[in-house]
Amino acid sequence: MKRQRVVIEDLMQKDFSYFLTEPLGKNFHKTFCPELTPKEMLELGIFGGKYMTDCTLEFPSDWFDNAILCSQRHNPELNFFNVNASQPLAYWRKKNWIYLEDPRGWFQWYCRYYMGRRCIDDERQIKRWQAMHRHISQIKKNCKQGDLECRIKQSQALLHWAYDSRKI
Secondary structure, eight states: OOOEEEOSSSSEEEESEEESSSSSTOOOTOOOOSSHHHHHHHOOOOGGGGGTTTOOGGGGGGGGOOOOOSSSSSSGGGGSSSSSOOOHHHHHHHHHHTTTTTTTTTHHHHHHHHTTTTTTTTTHHHHHHHHHHHHHHHHHHSSOOOOSSSSHHHHHHHEEEEEOOOOG
């Protein structure tokens, strides 16, 4: 695949660019097997609908055809499980979990990774994704299979990390 440059101009990044070096949705690291695509996540309802409303031009337009978004504010009722399962961005910054090139956090990294970008932060982000598996174990231990009313905060958080918690 020929390297393709993506130029970013949004509220959080000005005069920033990166390169796509892999085909869309292909050639993921062997230990990174997300169950949901960014498009599927946006359609289910994640991050209270507020996430990435000013940077839709960066990604394929069809990702946003049926996305549940709210440009005004974070609205937990727009989440699939109708609960807030997010920490504010300031919390993530305080914990030093934000990579400079992805100022919106993990989901922005995942969208760009899915698009075909590879960067020095990939290994760390994949380890963070793998660490979310502990929530799957807790849901399996404490809930009946298919019970969408059990541990809904954990279930919503898993959706935020590309795990399809509806199928646990």
